[in-house]
Amino acid sequence: MESQTLKELDLSCIWHPCTQMHDHEANIPLIPIKHAQGAYLYDFEEKAYLDCISSWWVNLFGHCNPYINAKIKEQLESLEHIIFAGFTHKPIIDLSRRLLGLLDSKFSKCFYADNGSSAIEVALKMAFHASALKGEKKSKFLCLENAYHGETIGALSVGDVGIYTEVYTPILLQTLKIKAPSGEDIEESLAQLKQMLAQHKGEIAAFILEPLVQCAGNMNMYSPRFVQEATHLCQEAGVYVIFDEVAVGFGRTGSLFAYEQCNVVPDFLCLSKGITGGYLPLSVVVTSDAIYQLFYAPYYEHKAFLHSHSYTGNALACACANAVLDIFEKDDILNKNRILSDTIWEQMQNLKSFDFVQNLRYYGMIFAFDLVGFEGKRKGLEVFNKALKKGLLLRPLGNTIYLMPPYILTQEEVRYILQSLMAILPTLRG
Numbered sequence: 520m521e522s523q524t525l526k527e528l529d530l531s532c533i534w535h536p537c538t539q540m541h542d543h544e545a546n547i548p549l550i551p552i553k554h555a556q557g558a559y560l561y562d563f564e565e566k567a568y569l570d571c572i573s574s575w576w577v578n579l580f581g582h583c584n585p586y587i588n589a590k591i592k593e594q595l596e597s598l599e600h601i602i603f604a605g606f607t608h609k610p611i612i613d614l615s616r617r618l619l620g621l622l623d624s625k626f627s628k629c630f631y632a633d634n635g636s637s638a639i640e641v642a643l644k645m646a647f648h649a650s651a652l653k654g655e656k657k658s659k660f661l662c663l664e665n666a667y668h669g670e671t672i673g674a675l676s677v678g679d680v681g682i683y684t685e686v687y688t689p690i691l692l693q694t695l696k697i698k699a700p701s702g703e704d705i706e707e708s709l710a711q712l713k714q715m716l717a718q719h720k721g722e723i724a725a726f727i728l729e730p731l732v733q734c735a736g737n738m739n740m741y742s743p744r745f746v747q748e749a750t751h752l753c754q755e756a757g758v759y760v761i762f763d764e765v766a767v768g769f770g771r772t773g774s775l776f777a778y779e780q781c782n783v784v785p786d787f788l789c790l791s792k793g794i795t796g797g798y799l800p801l802s803v804v805v806t807s808d809a810i811y812q813l814f815y816a817p818y819y820e821h822k823a824f825l826h827s828h829s830y831t832g833n834a835l836a837c838a839c840a841n842a843v844l845d846i847f848e849k850d851d852i853l854n855k856n857r858i859l860s861d862t863i864w865e866q867m868q869n870l871k872s873f874d875f876v877q878n879l880r881y882y883g884m885i886f887a888f889d890l891v892g893f894e895g896k897r898k899g900l901e902v903f904n905k906a907l908k909k910g911l912l913l914r915p916l917g918n919t920i921y922l923m924p925p926y927i928l929t930q931e932e933v934r935y936i937l938q939s940l941m942a943i944l945p946t947l948r949g
């Protein structure tokens with residue numbers, strides 16, 4: 520049958536991301552998808568999989584969303600992509616003005632790239648370069664343990680999720696790390712931050728963190744108080760602060776951007792993932808006029824920020840991002856999400872009846888719990904496979920099960936997800 524052929528052809532020539540390909544021999548199926556609609560992916564037998572993780576946290580308003588599709592088609596008829604140095608276009612001007620309108624007034628410039636990791640590279644380089652332009656010799660970056668900022672060398676260097684970073688340690692930048700906060704447990708992290716800032720006074724270009732939730736770090740959720748106090752400490756010490764909102768931006772934590780809940784504004788804000796509703800790669804680093812002005816000088820002073828990517832500012836991706844902002848506005852998404860989030864959280868309480876379900880937690884539209892007492896066993900993988908059979912796409916992080924669904928789930932779908940989990944979990948005993 521067609522699906523089997525596609526599967527064999529795929530495995531004959533493709534090396535998938537974040538995958539031990541050997542797992543496809545027996546542990547994990549490879550599923551060719553024929554089409555997708557709304558919150559569902561459909562395979563070649565028309566079996567539906569409810570996308571509970573927004574296809575790696577990118578899809579906000581469903582697959583093949585009619586409104587976004589129409590906006591991309593419209594854009595495709597006039598301009599697909601052009602060089603973004605020396606030339607510009609309306610979709611990106613509209614997008615930048617709209618983003619800045621939604622952000623704190625400190626932000627005044629948008630620098631584009633084409634994926635989350637690239638945005639992190641841009642922010643790190645800009646922070647270092649800005650310090651250098653001020654005559655400072657700051658070559659260190661400070662980050663949190665358990666952090667994830669992407670997979671390129673710079674981004675990996677400020678990350679700390681062992682399975683991704685460990686083997687590359689010899690080729691990574693040396694970075695300073697402090698204990699990650701967890702829940703209200705923030706004092707030790709703040710103490711370590713103070714100590715680092717004192718010990719490495721004048722050496723640290725920037726502190727980078729994922730505000731509120733370390734997503735790839737097993738959905739570690741923590742208090743906005745840490746973000747607030749840590750940002751104050753850094754900014755008082757003359758250390759730039761970079762917020763990586765690649766995963767938590769665009770409504771994930773309940774507010775449009777996570778920093779809004781923390782009463783502070785970083786020097787650099789990195790956005791990607793949800794920015795195009797899961798359609799096309801795009802990312803942006805937003806920063807202040809103060810930073811921008813450091814680089815602004817006659818050509819022969821050699822102060823320009825010369826970073827570039829071939830697909831920077833892709834017009835189709837920008838049209839798509841504008842469509843996403845339209846939907847946030849016209850469908851009152853943040854308010855609707857509040858109701859949806861409450862419903863999911865309420866129904867999740869039933870999971871507490873299993874003693875091995877621990878640390879049930881949520882922020883806005885991110886929900887997670889840990890399976891404890893199964894050390895060394897791939898119980899998350901077992902949940903993944905059993906959920907697939909029930910038509911649910913989950914993709915646990917180790918033994919942390921999480922939901923990061925698109926914002927269009929119905930009450931019925933929420934019930935189905937939780938009923939399925941209630942049926943799957945008891946089968947894990949032993």
Ligand SMILES: *Cc1c(COP(=O)(O)O)cnc(C)c1O
Nearest residue numbers: 634635636667668669763765766
């Ligand atoms: C996914 C992610 C990145 C990297 O984005 P890519 O587009 O996958 O390169 C960076 N930071 C965070 C917090 C992420 O979740």
